[in-house]
Amino acid sequence: MSSFSRIAVILRDGQPGQTVDVRGWVRTKRESKGEFAFLEVNDGSCFGNLQLIVDGNVPDYAALMKEIGTGASIHAVGEVKESPGKGQRIEVHVRSLRVLGTADPATYPLQKKGHSFEFLREKAHLRARTNSLGAVARVRNAICFAIHEFYQSRGFLYVHTPVITTSDCEGAGQLFQVTTLDLARLAALKQEQGKPVEIDYGQDFFGKKAGLTVSGQLEGETYACALGDIYTFGPTFRAENSNTTRHLSEFWMVEPEMAFYELDDNMQLAEDFVKFVIRAVLEKCPDDLKFFNERIEPTLLASLENIVSHEFIRLTYTEAVDILEKSGRTFEYPIAWGKDLQSEHERYLTEEHFKQPVILTDYPRAIKSFYMRCNADGKTVRAMDVLVPRIGEIIGGSQREERYDVLVDRMRESHLNPDDYWWYLELRKYGTVPHSGFGLGLERTVQLITGMQNIRDCIPFPRTPKSADF
Known part of the structure; x- marks a missing residue:
């Protein structure tokens, strides 16, 4: 069993004072003055995001904030606390944080804005x-x-x-036909002869014409x-x-x-x-x-x-x-x-x-x-x-x-x-x-x-x- 908790479990069962190990992708990052940042993180286990509070006491805070943007993957350990924010029961105050994978904001296609479903079909590897x-x-x-x-x-x-x-x-x-016959060769023969080529499916892999069900x-x-x-x-x-x-x-x-x-x-x-x-x-x-x-x-x-x-x-x-x-x-x-x-x-x-x-x-x-x-x-x-x-x-x-x-x-x-x-x-x-x-x-x-x-x-x-x- 993994040592970290899925965000769905944290949001459902997390209690103030509990230490949690969180891993996921950053949906949004919001920095405040005085070395303070809010990260909205999701790992796909539920609809909701988990809010992480990162302050200047976290080791390498400044360097981490330069690496983290929308789409980056992170690993954070912190303490669950009651959240004063509207619409969320808890948040996590981070004690340690590391970046697992960066996402270049200049090229990452899923920035914080609305995207059409047509556009997302062109990015099917990321749209989930x-x-x-x-x-x-x-x-x-x-x-x-x-x-x-x-x-x-x-x-x-x-x-x-x-x-x-x-x-x-x-x-x-x-x-949909399934065949191992050399279709390019059959097409060439058809062009040479100037008439349709009779196909011998007895020579095909299954010995007869086959298709996908x-x-x-x-x-x-x-x-x-x-x-x-x-x-x-x-x-x-x-x-x-x-x-x-x-x-x-x-x-x-x-x-x-x-x-x-x-x-x-x-x-x-x-x-x-x-x-x-x-x-x-x-x-x-x-x-x-x-x-x-x-x-x-x-x-x-x-x-x-x-x-x-x-x-x-x-x-x-x-x-x-x-x-x-x-x-x-x-x-x-x-x-x-x-x-x-x-x-x-x-x-x-x-x-x-x-x-x-x-x-x-x-x-x-x-x-x-x-x-x-x-x-x-x-x-x-x-x-x-x-x-x-x-x-x-x-x-x-x-x-x-x-x-x-x-x-x-x-x-x-x-x-x-x-x-x-x-x-x-x-x-x-x-x-x-x-x-x-x-x-x-x-x-x-x-x-x-x-x-x-x-x-x-x-x-x-x-x-x-x-x-x-x-």
Whole structure:
């Protein structure tokens, strides 16, 4: 165990007369006449800064003050005292101080002033030192802990599904290709021959065309159909050229899969899950959420309380379309049965019509994935989307199609080759059972709970079209 105390512990438990060992980064330095300085120090363990009082009795005071500026890292030992300052219970009067690393004020980019989030994305290696991004990181951590806590407490098994796959779960052709073939040589051959070069994937590393996973669902189903309730939690990738505030090319997904669950069971688990995670963060990160409510999104706390305090409305896609058509609103994307709902439609339902979360079910089969169970009407599938205010869709899921012949027909309808999914189909041949699952995007959840406007600020190093820095 380390010999020094985290600032979060000092601020929470520190008592006058206690000696503490503090290490962190200087947020601000304020010098007064007569060899006297105030240092605001943060080590990332909490939102608040710890104030250090340094006077001329500290050895090498003058030399230290010349070295210390915003961004410098320091090691201080001192005594906790009651603080006369407004808004802080204690402060530390320093007895010894040393500089661990300097930060040149002429070049250090995070000086004491406001910085745009666009600017901070260009400084992703440093932006976690700011109030906003440090708070995002702590909230993201609390969400991840709550995710595991929720599923582990319910007896789910955590399953690691592959990052590299040869099947496209969504059938949308958005896989990032993984290859060891010499692409430069193939391009040269194409130029020489003046026509496309047929690629022999049998010579590739895996012996067939492979890509980064868009979902762990299909593989997750294999374990659900053997072990009952499982969940996957890991990075997923989509080569979708969407340069918006709501899309990332690399993002993290939580995907539970449950044997013997039908759609109603799936919806209830999704509702319980969302509420559990939000309550956990409200409890564990109150100072961070207070900051977001004051500085980022003034309705944040009220919105989160609204989600956890209401039963989620359940209605069908058809009922939702009827509400939207009768709303009298002119939407950017016209609404009609058979079209996928856009964010503006989802937010109208949750923010204006119902003013609370909504779970939509029974979407048209033509706009949903091949693995969703077909309803008896032949037109819809047992899909569900959980919609929440300010974000829209936070969860997408379904009861899975467990009937072999129907699943084969759906694959062909979706222009997929059933032979490529032979192992997935065999689950329907050997002891098939009703089963369900859903996916929740971690970054969307961070966006919901922090109020951040751009999803690129909800992940440490965003991957987007034309951007893979750091």
